[in-house]
Amino acid sequence: MNTSWSSLFRTKSPSAAVAEAARERRLRRVLGPLDLVALGIGATVGTGIFVLTGVAAARFAGPAVILSFVLAGSAAALTALVYAELASMVPVAGSAYTYAYVALGELVAWVIGWDLVLEYVVVGGAVAIGWGAYVVDLLTGIGVRLPAHLLRPPGEGGIVNLPPVLVVAALTGLLATGTRGSASVNRLVVGVKLTAMLFFVALGLFYVRPGHWTPFFPFGAAGVTRGAAIVFFAFIGFDAVSTAAEETRNPAHDIPAGIIGSLAAASVLYLGVAGVLTGMVAYRDLDTASPLTYALYRVGAGWAAPVVGAGAVAGLTSVLLVNIYGQSRVFYAMARDGLLPALFARVNPRTGAPTAVIVLTGLAVALVAAFLPLATVAELANIGTLSAFVLVSAGVVVLRHRRPELARPFRVPLVPFLPALAATAALYLMTRLPLLTWMRFGAWLAAGAPIYFLYGRRRSRLPRTG
Numbered sequence: 001m002n003t004s005w006s007s008l009f010r011t012k013s014p015s016a017a018v019a020e021a022a023r024e025r026r027l028r029r030v031l032g033p034l035d036l037v038a039l040g041i042g043a044t045v046g047t048g049i050f051v052l053t054g055v056a057a058a059r060f061a062g063p064a065v066i067l068s069f070v071l072a073g074s075a076a077a078l079t080a081l082v083y084a085e086l087a088s089m090v091p092v093a094g095s096a097y098t099y100a101y102v103a104l105g106e107l108v109a110w111v112i113g114w115d116l117v118l119e120y121v122v123v124g125g126a127v128a129i130g131w132g133a134y135v136v137d138l139l140t141g142i143g144v145r146l147p148a149h150l151l152r153p154p155g156e157g158g159i160v161n162l163p164p165v166l167v168v169a170a171l172t173g174l175l176a177t178g179t180r181g182s183a184s185v186n187r188l189v190v191g192v193k194l195t196a197m198l199f200f201v202a203l204g205l206f207y208v209r210p211g212h213w214t215p216f217f218p219f220g221a222a223g224v225t226r227g228a229a230i231v232f233f234a235f236i237g238f239d240a241v242s243t244a245a246e247e248t249r250n251p252a253h254d255i256p257a258g259i260i261g262s263l264a265a266a267s268v269l270y271l272g273v274a275g276v277l278t279g280m281v282a283y284r285d286l287d288t289a290s291p292l293t294y295a296l297y298r299v300g301a302g303w304a305a306p307v308v309g310a311g312a313v314a315g316l317t318s319v320l321l322v323n324i325y326g327q328s329r330v331f332y333a334m335a336r337d338g339l340l341p342a343l344f345a346r347v348n349p350r351t352g353a354p355t356a357v358i359v360l361t362g363l364a365v366a367l368v369a370a371f372l373p374l375a376t377v378a379e380l381a382n383i384g385t386l387s388a389f390v391l392v393s394a395g396v397v398v399l400r401h402r403r404p405e406l407a408r409p410f411r412v413p414l415v416p417f418l419p420a421l422a423a424t425a426a427l428y429l430m431t432r433l434p435l436l437t438w439m440r441f442g443a444w445l446a447a448g449a450p451i452y453f454l455y456g457r458r459r460s461r462l463p464r465t466g
Helices: 005-009 014-024 033-044 047-089 096-103 106-141 162-175 179-207 220-235 238-243 251-280 291-298 302-336 355-371 374-402 417-431 435-459
Strands: none
Touching (some): 014 096, 033 179, 033 238, 033 251, 033 302, 047 096, 047 106, 047 291, 047 302, 047 374, 047 417, 096 302, 106 291, 106 302, 106 355, 106 374, 106 435, 162 179, 162 302, 179 291, 220 251, 220 417, 238 251, 238 302, 251 291, 302 355, 374 435
Protein backbone atom coordinates (compact mmCIF):
# COMPACT_ATOMS: atom_id res chain seq x y z
CA MET A 1 0.00 0.00 0.00
CA ASN A 2 1.31 3.43 -0.91
CA THR A 3 1.62 5.43 2.29
CA SER A 4 2.65 8.79 0.84
CA TRP A 5 0.73 11.79 2.05
CA SER A 6 0.16 12.84 -1.55
CA SER A 7 -2.07 9.79 -2.05
CA LEU A 8 -4.49 11.25 0.50
CA PHE A 9 -5.31 14.02 -1.96
CA ARG A 10 -5.74 11.99 -5.14
CA THR A 11 -8.79 13.22 -7.02
CA LYS A 12 -11.52 11.56 -9.02
CA SER A 13 -12.04 12.68 -12.62
CA PRO A 14 -15.46 14.34 -13.15
CA SER A 15 -15.93 12.31 -16.34
CA ALA A 16 -14.99 9.12 -14.50
CA ALA A 17 -17.52 9.88 -11.77
CA VAL A 18 -20.29 10.41 -14.32
CA ALA A 19 -19.26 7.34 -16.34
CA GLU A 20 -19.23 5.14 -13.24
CA ALA A 21 -22.74 6.22 -12.28
CA ALA A 22 -23.98 5.67 -15.84
CA ARG A 23 -22.35 2.24 -16.01
CA GLU A 24 -23.84 1.00 -12.75
CA ARG A 25 -27.26 2.63 -13.19
CA ARG A 26 -28.39 1.45 -9.78
CA LEU A 27 -30.48 4.54 -9.01
CA ARG A 28 -33.38 5.31 -11.34
CA ARG A 29 -33.70 8.65 -13.14
CA VAL A 30 -37.32 9.46 -12.28
CA LEU A 31 -37.20 13.12 -11.12
CA GLY A 32 -38.16 16.10 -13.26
CA PRO A 33 -37.81 19.88 -12.68
CA LEU A 34 -41.04 20.18 -10.67
CA ASP A 35 -39.90 17.35 -8.41
CA LEU A 36 -36.57 19.12 -7.80
CA VAL A 37 -38.10 22.49 -6.96
CA ALA A 38 -40.52 20.73 -4.60
CA LEU A 39 -37.57 18.78 -3.17
CA GLY A 40 -35.67 22.03 -2.55
CA ILE A 41 -38.63 23.80 -0.97
CA GLY A 42 -39.48 20.63 0.92
CA ALA A 43 -35.99 20.53 2.41
CA THR A 44 -35.56 24.27 2.98
CA VAL A 45 -38.90 25.59 4.22
CA GLY A 46 -39.48 23.95 7.55
CA THR A 47 -37.63 23.91 10.85
CA GLY A 48 -35.93 27.27 10.36
CA ILE A 49 -39.22 29.13 10.07
CA PHE A 50 -41.66 26.87 11.96
CA VAL A 51 -39.34 26.16 14.90
CA LEU A 52 -36.13 28.19 15.16
CA THR A 53 -37.51 31.66 14.36
CA GLY A 54 -38.93 32.02 17.84
CA VAL A 55 -35.77 30.74 19.56
CA ALA A 56 -33.51 33.05 17.53
CA ALA A 57 -35.72 36.09 18.22
CA ALA A 58 -36.12 35.43 21.94
CA ARG A 59 -32.51 34.56 22.74
CA PHE A 60 -30.33 36.34 20.20
CA ALA A 61 -31.74 38.93 17.77
CA GLY A 62 -35.16 40.18 18.88
CA PRO A 63 -37.25 41.69 16.04
CA ALA A 64 -34.00 42.07 14.09
CA VAL A 65 -34.21 38.33 13.44
CA ILE A 66 -35.49 39.53 10.06
CA LEU A 67 -31.98 40.84 9.37
CA SER A 68 -30.56 37.56 10.65
CA PHE A 69 -32.53 35.86 7.90
CA VAL A 70 -31.23 38.36 5.34
CA LEU A 71 -27.63 37.76 6.41
CA ALA A 72 -27.97 33.98 6.52
CA GLY A 73 -29.87 33.93 3.23
CA SER A 74 -27.21 36.02 1.49
CA ALA A 75 -24.49 33.63 2.63
CA ALA A 76 -26.57 30.67 1.49
CA ALA A 77 -27.25 32.27 -1.91
CA LEU A 78 -23.53 32.63 -2.61
CA THR A 79 -22.96 29.00 -1.76
CA ALA A 80 -25.99 27.93 -3.80
CA LEU A 81 -24.35 29.36 -6.91
CA VAL A 82 -21.25 27.29 -6.19
CA TYR A 83 -23.35 24.16 -5.74
CA ALA A 84 -25.22 24.87 -8.97
CA GLU A 85 -21.99 24.95 -11.01
CA LEU A 86 -20.59 21.79 -9.49
CA ALA A 87 -23.90 19.92 -9.70
CA SER A 88 -24.19 20.73 -13.40
CA MET A 89 -20.62 19.46 -13.97
CA VAL A 90 -20.81 16.28 -11.87
CA PRO A 91 -24.45 15.15 -11.86
CA VAL A 92 -24.06 12.12 -9.59
CA ALA A 93 -25.09 11.25 -6.04
CA GLY A 94 -23.11 12.55 -3.08
CA SER A 95 -23.47 16.33 -3.28
CA ALA A 96 -20.59 18.20 -1.58
CA TYR A 97 -18.78 14.94 -0.87
CA THR A 98 -18.57 14.14 -4.58
CA TYR A 99 -17.61 17.71 -5.51
CA ALA A 100 -14.75 17.66 -3.01
CA TYR A 101 -13.56 14.33 -4.39
CA VAL A 102 -13.14 15.71 -7.91
CA ALA A 103 -11.71 19.07 -6.79
CA LEU A 104 -9.75 18.67 -3.56
CA GLY A 105 -9.01 14.99 -3.13
CA GLU A 106 -10.07 11.95 -1.15
CA LEU A 107 -9.18 13.08 2.38
CA VAL A 108 -11.07 16.36 1.99
CA ALA A 109 -13.97 14.42 0.45
CA TRP A 110 -14.05 12.17 3.48
CA VAL A 111 -14.09 15.14 5.84
CA ILE A 112 -16.99 16.71 3.95
CA GLY A 113 -18.83 13.40 3.72
CA TRP A 114 -18.42 12.91 7.46
CA ASP A 115 -19.62 16.51 7.97
CA LEU A 116 -22.69 15.75 5.87
CA VAL A 117 -23.44 12.72 8.01
CA LEU A 118 -23.49 15.06 11.00
CA GLU A 119 -25.54 17.66 9.13
CA TYR A 120 -28.29 15.41 7.87
CA VAL A 121 -28.65 13.32 11.00
CA VAL A 122 -28.86 16.26 13.40
CA VAL A 123 -30.98 18.34 11.00
CA GLY A 124 -33.33 15.40 10.79
CA GLY A 125 -33.34 15.18 14.58
CA ALA A 126 -34.15 18.89 14.97
CA VAL A 127 -36.93 18.68 12.40
CA ALA A 128 -38.41 15.66 14.11
CA ILE A 129 -38.34 17.47 17.47
CA GLY A 130 -40.20 20.42 15.95
CA TRP A 131 -42.68 18.06 14.30
CA GLY A 132 -43.40 16.51 17.67
CA ALA A 133 -43.91 19.93 19.31
CA TYR A 134 -46.48 20.99 16.72
CA VAL A 135 -48.33 17.66 16.91
CA VAL A 136 -48.52 17.95 20.69
CA ASP A 137 -49.92 21.49 20.30
CA LEU A 138 -52.54 20.25 17.84
CA LEU A 139 -53.56 17.39 20.13
CA THR A 140 -53.73 19.73 23.13
CA GLY A 141 -56.01 22.02 21.13
CA ILE A 142 -58.56 19.22 20.78
CA GLY A 143 -58.22 18.11 24.41
CA VAL A 144 -55.77 15.23 24.02
CA ARG A 145 -52.82 15.32 26.43
CA LEU A 146 -49.93 12.88 26.20
CA PRO A 147 -47.79 11.83 29.21
CA ALA A 148 -45.14 14.47 29.82
CA HIS A 149 -42.35 11.94 30.35
CA LEU A 150 -42.85 10.73 26.77
CA LEU A 151 -42.48 14.25 25.33
CA ARG A 152 -39.07 15.29 26.69
CA PRO A 153 -35.52 13.91 26.46
CA PRO A 154 -33.77 12.77 29.65
CA GLY A 155 -31.90 16.06 30.03
CA GLU A 156 -35.19 17.97 30.20
CA GLY A 157 -36.96 15.86 32.82
CA GLY A 158 -38.43 13.14 30.62
CA ILE A 159 -37.62 9.61 29.52
CA VAL A 160 -37.86 9.88 25.74
CA ASN A 161 -39.30 12.27 23.16
CA LEU A 162 -41.57 9.71 21.52
CA PRO A 163 -43.55 11.57 18.77
CA PRO A 164 -40.41 12.31 16.66
CA VAL A 165 -39.44 8.64 16.77
CA LEU A 166 -42.81 7.62 15.35
CA VAL A 167 -42.70 9.99 12.39
CA VAL A 168 -39.10 9.06 11.56
CA ALA A 169 -40.09 5.40 11.47
CA ALA A 170 -42.99 6.12 9.12
CA LEU A 171 -40.93 8.20 6.70
CA THR A 172 -38.10 5.70 6.69
CA GLY A 173 -40.59 3.09 5.58
CA LEU A 174 -41.92 5.39 2.84
CA LEU A 175 -38.43 6.12 1.46
CA ALA A 176 -37.67 2.42 1.36
CA THR A 177 -40.51 1.98 -1.16
CA GLY A 178 -38.64 4.04 -3.78
CA THR A 179 -37.97 7.58 -5.00
CA ARG A 180 -40.99 8.04 -7.26
CA GLY A 181 -43.55 7.47 -4.50
CA SER A 182 -41.59 9.58 -2.02
CA ALA A 183 -41.42 12.47 -4.51
CA SER A 184 -45.20 12.36 -5.00
CA VAL A 185 -45.82 12.55 -1.26
CA ASN A 186 -43.31 15.40 -0.99
CA ARG A 187 -45.11 17.48 -3.65
CA LEU A 188 -48.37 17.10 -1.76
CA VAL A 189 -47.04 18.15 1.64
CA VAL A 190 -45.07 21.06 0.12
CA GLY A 191 -48.32 22.44 -1.28
CA VAL A 192 -49.97 22.14 2.13
CA LYS A 193 -47.19 23.93 4.00
CA LEU A 194 -46.90 26.79 1.49
CA THR A 195 -50.64 27.36 1.79
CA ALA A 196 -50.34 27.40 5.60
CA MET A 197 -47.49 29.93 5.58
CA LEU A 198 -49.32 32.31 3.26
CA PHE A 199 -52.43 31.96 5.43
CA PHE A 200 -50.41 32.80 8.57
CA VAL A 201 -48.92 35.93 6.97
CA ALA A 202 -52.27 37.15 5.64
CA LEU A 203 -54.07 36.58 8.94
CA GLY A 204 -51.20 37.75 11.14
CA LEU A 205 -51.07 41.16 9.47
CA PHE A 206 -54.34 42.00 11.23
CA TYR A 207 -52.74 41.37 14.64
CA VAL A 208 -49.41 43.11 14.14
CA ARG A 209 -48.60 45.76 16.75
CA PRO A 210 -45.65 47.93 15.61
CA GLY A 211 -44.67 48.43 19.24
CA HIS A 212 -43.48 44.84 19.33
CA TRP A 213 -40.71 45.81 16.89
CA THR A 214 -39.26 48.26 19.45
CA PRO A 215 -36.47 48.00 20.38
CA PHE A 216 -35.52 46.49 17.06
CA PHE A 217 -31.96 45.61 18.13
CA PRO A 218 -32.32 44.53 21.78
CA PHE A 219 -29.15 42.43 21.57
CA GLY A 220 -27.21 44.73 19.26
CA ALA A 221 -25.43 43.85 16.03
CA ALA A 222 -23.76 40.88 17.73
CA GLY A 223 -27.21 39.43 18.37
CA VAL A 224 -28.12 39.73 14.68
CA THR A 225 -25.02 37.81 13.60
CA ARG A 226 -25.50 35.20 16.30
CA GLY A 227 -29.10 34.85 15.20
CA ALA A 228 -27.91 34.44 11.61
CA ALA A 229 -25.62 31.60 12.69
CA ILE A 230 -28.62 29.87 14.25
CA VAL A 231 -31.21 30.46 11.51
CA PHE A 232 -28.70 29.55 8.80
CA PHE A 233 -30.14 26.13 9.54
CA ALA A 234 -33.21 27.37 7.63
CA PHE A 235 -31.37 27.66 4.31
CA ILE A 236 -29.27 24.53 4.07
CA GLY A 237 -31.91 22.37 2.43
CA PHE A 238 -30.80 23.27 -1.09
CA ASP A 239 -27.91 20.85 -0.58
CA ALA A 240 -30.45 18.02 -0.70
CA VAL A 241 -31.36 18.94 -4.29
CA SER A 242 -27.82 18.18 -5.42
CA THR A 243 -27.94 14.76 -3.74
CA ALA A 244 -30.71 13.85 -6.22
CA ALA A 245 -28.57 14.47 -9.33
CA GLU A 246 -28.20 10.79 -10.16
CA GLU A 247 -31.97 10.31 -10.06
CA THR A 248 -32.79 13.38 -12.22
CA ARG A 249 -33.71 13.02 -15.87
CA ASN A 250 -31.89 16.19 -17.03
CA PRO A 251 -29.49 17.06 -14.18
CA ALA A 252 -27.31 19.61 -16.01
CA HIS A 253 -30.30 21.92 -16.44
CA ASP A 254 -32.72 20.95 -13.69
CA ILE A 255 -30.38 20.72 -10.68
CA PRO A 256 -29.21 24.39 -10.85
CA ALA A 257 -32.81 25.51 -11.40
CA GLY A 258 -33.99 23.49 -8.42
CA ILE A 259 -31.25 24.82 -6.14
CA ILE A 260 -31.60 28.51 -7.01
CA GLY A 261 -35.38 28.55 -7.45
CA SER A 262 -36.18 26.84 -4.17
CA LEU A 263 -33.76 29.05 -2.22
CA ALA A 264 -35.27 32.24 -3.68
CA ALA A 265 -38.82 31.15 -2.84
CA ALA A 266 -37.83 30.14 0.68
CA SER A 267 -36.11 33.47 1.37
CA VAL A 268 -39.21 35.50 0.50
CA LEU A 269 -41.39 33.31 2.70
CA TYR A 270 -38.97 33.50 5.62
CA LEU A 271 -38.87 37.29 5.65
CA GLY A 272 -42.65 37.56 5.52
CA VAL A 273 -43.28 35.08 8.33
CA ALA A 274 -40.50 36.44 10.58
CA GLY A 275 -41.73 40.01 10.20
CA VAL A 276 -45.34 39.17 10.98
CA LEU A 277 -44.46 36.80 13.85
CA THR A 278 -42.34 39.35 15.75
CA GLY A 279 -45.03 41.97 15.15
CA MET A 280 -47.75 39.79 16.65
CA VAL A 281 -46.00 38.80 19.90
CA ALA A 282 -43.16 40.34 21.93
CA TYR A 283 -39.93 38.64 20.97
CA ARG A 284 -39.23 37.65 24.61
CA ASP A 285 -42.24 35.33 24.56
CA LEU A 286 -41.29 33.38 21.45
CA ASP A 287 -38.84 30.93 23.01
CA THR A 288 -40.84 27.86 22.03
CA ALA A 289 -40.49 25.05 19.48
CA SER A 290 -43.87 25.96 17.91
CA PRO A 291 -43.84 29.80 17.67
CA LEU A 292 -46.44 30.25 14.91
CA THR A 293 -49.27 28.42 16.65
CA TYR A 294 -48.20 29.94 19.99
CA ALA A 295 -48.48 33.45 18.50
CA LEU A 296 -51.97 32.75 17.18
CA TYR A 297 -53.16 31.57 20.58
CA ARG A 298 -51.61 34.64 22.23
CA VAL A 299 -53.44 37.13 19.99
CA GLY A 300 -56.80 35.40 20.37
CA ALA A 301 -56.81 33.70 16.96
CA GLY A 302 -56.62 30.21 18.38
CA TRP A 303 -59.22 29.03 15.88
CA ALA A 304 -56.56 29.38 13.17
CA ALA A 305 -53.82 27.57 15.09
CA PRO A 306 -54.92 24.08 13.97
CA VAL A 307 -54.79 25.21 10.32
CA VAL A 308 -51.28 26.63 10.64
CA GLY A 309 -50.24 23.77 12.90
CA ALA A 310 -51.36 21.25 10.31
CA GLY A 311 -49.37 23.14 7.68
CA ALA A 312 -46.34 23.17 9.97
CA VAL A 313 -46.63 19.44 10.54
CA ALA A 314 -46.86 18.89 6.78
CA GLY A 315 -43.91 21.21 6.20
CA LEU A 316 -41.73 19.58 8.80
CA THR A 317 -42.71 16.18 7.42
CA SER A 318 -41.36 17.14 3.98
CA VAL A 319 -38.12 18.49 5.46
CA LEU A 320 -37.61 15.33 7.45
CA LEU A 321 -38.40 13.18 4.42
CA VAL A 322 -35.84 14.99 2.25
CA ASN A 323 -33.18 14.97 4.98
CA ILE A 324 -33.35 11.21 5.42
CA TYR A 325 -33.29 10.90 1.63
CA GLY A 326 -30.25 13.18 1.29
CA GLN A 327 -28.26 11.42 4.01
CA SER A 328 -28.91 8.03 2.46
CA ARG A 329 -27.55 9.23 -0.91
CA VAL A 330 -24.37 10.63 0.66
CA PHE A 331 -23.80 7.33 2.48
CA TYR A 332 -24.54 5.51 -0.78
CA ALA A 333 -21.93 7.55 -2.71
CA MET A 334 -19.26 7.05 -0.03
CA ALA A 335 -19.90 3.31 0.06
CA ARG A 336 -19.77 3.06 -3.73
CA ASP A 337 -16.32 4.65 -3.59
CA GLY A 338 -15.21 2.08 -1.03
CA LEU A 339 -14.89 4.52 1.89
CA LEU A 340 -17.75 2.86 3.79
CA PRO A 341 -18.90 -0.79 3.79
CA ALA A 342 -20.39 -2.05 0.51
CA LEU A 343 -23.65 -2.87 2.31
CA PHE A 344 -24.56 0.82 2.12
CA ALA A 345 -24.22 0.83 -1.67
CA ARG A 346 -26.67 -2.00 -2.22
CA VAL A 347 -29.88 -1.04 -4.01
CA ASN A 348 -33.10 -3.00 -3.79
CA PRO A 349 -33.74 -4.19 -7.38
CA ARG A 350 -37.51 -3.95 -6.94
CA THR A 351 -37.78 -0.45 -5.45
CA GLY A 352 -34.55 1.11 -6.76
CA ALA A 353 -33.79 2.40 -3.23
CA PRO A 354 -30.68 1.80 -1.07
CA THR A 355 -32.73 0.18 1.67
CA ALA A 356 -29.99 -0.65 4.19
CA VAL A 357 -28.63 2.88 4.35
CA ILE A 358 -32.12 4.38 4.53
CA VAL A 359 -32.88 2.24 7.59
CA LEU A 360 -29.54 3.15 9.19
CA THR A 361 -30.18 6.86 8.61
CA GLY A 362 -33.68 6.64 10.04
CA LEU A 363 -32.38 4.90 13.15
CA ALA A 364 -29.70 7.57 13.72
CA VAL A 365 -32.19 10.43 13.27
CA ALA A 366 -34.65 8.78 15.64
CA LEU A 367 -32.01 8.42 18.37
CA VAL A 368 -30.99 12.11 18.07
CA ALA A 369 -34.60 13.30 18.22
CA ALA A 370 -35.49 11.03 21.11
CA PHE A 371 -32.66 11.93 23.47
CA LEU A 372 -31.12 15.35 22.63
CA PRO A 373 -32.49 18.91 23.26
CA LEU A 374 -33.34 21.14 20.28
CA ALA A 375 -30.74 23.90 20.85
CA THR A 376 -27.80 21.47 20.91
CA VAL A 377 -29.04 19.72 17.78
CA ALA A 378 -29.48 22.96 15.77
CA GLU A 379 -26.00 24.28 16.53
CA LEU A 380 -24.34 20.99 15.58
CA ALA A 381 -26.24 20.96 12.27
CA ASN A 382 -25.05 24.45 11.39
CA ILE A 383 -21.34 23.92 12.04
CA GLY A 384 -21.23 20.73 9.99
CA THR A 385 -22.94 22.39 7.05
CA LEU A 386 -20.93 25.61 7.18
CA SER A 387 -17.63 23.73 7.16
CA ALA A 388 -18.75 21.81 4.07
CA PHE A 389 -19.75 25.09 2.39
CA VAL A 390 -16.27 26.53 2.97
CA LEU A 391 -14.55 23.58 1.33
CA VAL A 392 -16.97 23.35 -1.61
CA SER A 393 -16.52 27.07 -2.32
CA ALA A 394 -12.77 26.47 -2.47
CA GLY A 395 -13.35 23.49 -4.73
CA VAL A 396 -15.04 25.45 -7.51
CA VAL A 397 -12.06 27.83 -7.68
CA VAL A 398 -9.58 24.93 -7.76
CA LEU A 399 -11.47 23.22 -10.60
CA ARG A 400 -11.62 26.44 -12.62
CA HIS A 401 -7.81 26.61 -12.34
CA ARG A 402 -6.97 22.92 -12.83
CA ARG A 403 -9.64 21.91 -15.35
CA PRO A 404 -10.72 25.00 -17.29
CA GLU A 405 -11.67 22.85 -20.29
CA LEU A 406 -14.50 21.04 -18.49
CA ALA A 407 -18.04 21.69 -19.66
CA ARG A 408 -19.95 23.86 -17.18
CA PRO A 409 -23.67 24.11 -18.08
CA PHE A 410 -24.01 26.60 -15.21
CA ARG A 411 -21.16 28.96 -14.30
CA VAL A 412 -20.71 30.97 -11.10
CA PRO A 413 -20.09 34.62 -12.06
CA LEU A 414 -17.09 36.60 -10.83
CA VAL A 415 -14.84 33.68 -9.95
CA PRO A 416 -12.82 33.66 -7.68
CA PHE A 417 -14.48 36.60 -5.89
CA LEU A 418 -17.97 35.20 -5.31
CA PRO A 419 -16.75 31.76 -4.11
CA ALA A 420 -14.24 33.52 -1.82
CA LEU A 421 -17.05 35.68 -0.45
CA ALA A 422 -19.20 32.57 0.09
CA ALA A 423 -16.39 30.85 2.00
CA THR A 424 -15.73 33.98 4.08
CA ALA A 425 -19.41 34.35 4.99
CA ALA A 426 -19.62 30.71 6.05
CA LEU A 427 -16.44 31.01 8.11
CA TYR A 428 -17.76 34.12 9.82
CA LEU A 429 -21.01 32.41 10.76
CA MET A 430 -19.01 29.51 12.16
CA THR A 431 -17.18 31.92 14.49
CA ARG A 432 -20.53 33.03 15.89
CA LEU A 433 -21.32 29.54 17.18
CA PRO A 434 -20.54 28.64 20.83
CA LEU A 435 -17.21 27.12 21.85
CA LEU A 436 -18.98 24.00 23.10
CA THR A 437 -20.37 23.45 19.59
CA TRP A 438 -16.84 23.65 18.18
CA MET A 439 -15.67 21.12 20.76
CA ARG A 440 -18.45 18.71 19.84
CA PHE A 441 -17.64 19.21 16.16
CA GLY A 442 -13.97 18.47 16.81
CA ALA A 443 -14.93 15.31 18.67
CA TRP A 444 -17.08 14.24 15.70
CA LEU A 445 -14.19 14.72 13.24
CA ALA A 446 -11.84 12.87 15.57
CA ALA A 447 -14.30 9.98 15.73
CA GLY A 448 -14.37 9.78 11.93
CA ALA A 449 -10.60 9.83 11.38
CA PRO A 450 -9.98 6.18 12.41
CA ILE A 451 -12.79 5.02 10.12
CA TYR A 452 -11.08 6.62 7.15
CA PHE A 453 -7.49 5.70 7.91
CA LEU A 454 -8.19 2.14 9.08
CA TYR A 455 -10.97 1.28 6.63
CA GLY A 456 -11.83 3.81 3.93
CA ARG A 457 -8.30 4.58 2.76
CA ARG A 458 -7.48 0.88 2.45
CA ARG A 459 -10.73 0.01 0.63
CA SER A 460 -10.95 3.03 -1.66
CA ARG A 461 -11.75 2.13 -5.25
CA LEU A 462 -9.71 5.06 -6.57
CA PRO A 463 -6.27 3.89 -7.80
CA ARG A 464 -3.33 5.15 -5.73
CA THR A 465 -0.72 7.39 -7.29
CA GLY A 466 2.51 9.04 -6.15
